[in-house]
Amino acid sequence: MRSLGKIDHIHIRVSDSARATDWYSRVLGLSPDARYRHMQDGPHGVIMMANPSGTVRLAISQEDGAGAISGAIAFVVNGQDFLEWIDQLAGERVLNSEGQTIARDSVRDQSFFCSLSFVDPFGNPFEIVSYDHTWLSGKLKLAKRAPV
Template sequence: MLTLGKIDHIHIRVGDVAAALKWYQRVLALTPDTRYKTDGEHNAAMLVNSSGSVRLAIGEDADAVPSSQGAVAFVVGGQDFVEWIDRLAGERVTNREGQSIARDSVRDHRFFCALSFVDPFGNPFEIVSYDHTWLVGKLKLGGQLAV
């Protein structure tokens, strides 16, 4: 049977690659993957996390319009989820509505928790954890069920 493997990378379009690289490195701890070289024709860079399990291709497109349909979602464990909330809050990252990320930004989806945010160009992201029971107790979630 024909199947797909894992996702290799996701393309993210931004208005300024240099500014985006700084943000993605500082906020999401992604670094340039040195195996990929810019060929001069495209102003783009491949970013990777420390384990090599996440790769984002950041490309410059002055006319890029952020998606209103979906988001790139990263999955983490419960403790890491809590640490990501604090990291994003400390970096003054916002959600689509322009509100700063905080612990009350977490949405309870009944069997997982999610934290939605955008990069400086409006590209949507989520951090998700399936350590639901632990997170509900740790974050004292209640009444924030997402539909």
């Protein structure tokens, strides 16, 4: 039976990522997680910050005029549940942020995890994440990413 595992991370949009990184580090005791360093590059770079045990993760991204939480809530599941969530969301005709119905080709290969982003009827963003990357890559026939 499909079930959500736990919250994987929460996206936080900020107007100054350096100042935010400092604040989350100083005030909340979070630090950048080196495993996600590859996600910092590009126009929509993300700094994944975590507590020492890795049980709390915030994905910090810089965006002009940002200030309130307006990002996605991400849930982590195992590989089999990830496949079932794709089918469930597709069956319910759930849309992604571009207005396209979720399907197996909606899965994003993030190098060591897979993600599926979607919105609720009000436009609130959510994400299902699975770290069963190798298994899912085979099941979904994901194309290998070029090294960065």
